[in-house]
Amino acid sequence: MKIKDLATSEKPRERLLYKGAEHLSNAELLAILLNTGRKGFSSIDIAHEILSTVDSIHYLKKLTISDLQNIKGIGTYKAIVLKAAFELGERMHSGSIESQIKITSPQDVATFLMGEMQHLTQEIFVALFLNSKNIVIKKQTIFKGTLTRAIVHPRELFNAAIQWASNAIIVVHNHPSGDATPSDEDIQTTKRLIQCGEILGIDIIDHIIIGNGSYVSLVEEGYFD
Incomplete structure (x- = not known):
């Protein structure tokens, strides 16, 4: 099913707007970054394909531009957007951990x-x-x-x-x-x-x-x- 065929209340961007990002699945969040799908497949379908290539979302950062481009429907621009988002998420996560670490031994x-x-x-x-x-x-x-x-x-x-x-x-x-x-x-x-x-x-x-x-x-x- 294409994103446009979903009820407005079920579209990822609308769900984020009205319910908050915390209520979206990993695939839905990725779908927003992807923005569009490919012929016969929605952005959510492609998001699930990305997630299927890693054991957990913690490993998304390890995906290279080439890895992402190997997924049909992801060109250079989308791969760059995803890579930038993964890197930013990693930096935010690292910063939050470091601010809580006190070394005593x-x-x-x-x-x-x-x-x-x-x-x-x-x-x-x-x-x-x-x-x-x-x-x-x-x-x-x-x-x-x-x-x-x-x-x-x-x-x-x-x-x-x-x-x-x-x-x-x-x-x-x-x-x-x-x-x-x-x-x-x-x-x-x-x-x-x-x-x-x-x-x-x-x-x-x-x-x-x-x-x-x-x-x-x-x-x-x-x-x-």
Whole structure:
């Protein structure tokens, strides 16, 4: 059935207008973004096709422009609109989470990032920028590396810290091997970042390595003494 054949009260845009966005299904919200369908299929039909390509709406952001264009009825313009909407939703979600996270221990960091980082096949380096109350202002990926190595440049890290007016930083990276044991390079990198932070007056308060279901805090291991 085409959208125009639905009763006015059942059309997604009208339902949003009169009942509120919270009353619409995921497919209806996507249909509004799509605006039009294709021959024989409504925008809601296409929305259901998009949703069928992912396990949950949390994975919509991972769809590329090409992925979206592979769905018949979605051209470049619609793919761009959808991609922009998914990215904006992700940023809003991330911001709301970060504003509630207070770091009191390495376990807090592990709880926050383990699910996101433990199964990555590429090494990434993430910074948590904290305010004076150790509440996360911003979580930001600073570097992405190869399978076994991330190249960390203090300049990029501390430029971001200044941008976010951060009082302190916790740095986190993953080991794709699953073994969270710090390497000699991890230890040397940590010492270099601590020294740079001391010059700038921005403390590096921990470096946490994420493995497969495990983590190592370099503070707890005594490398910050």
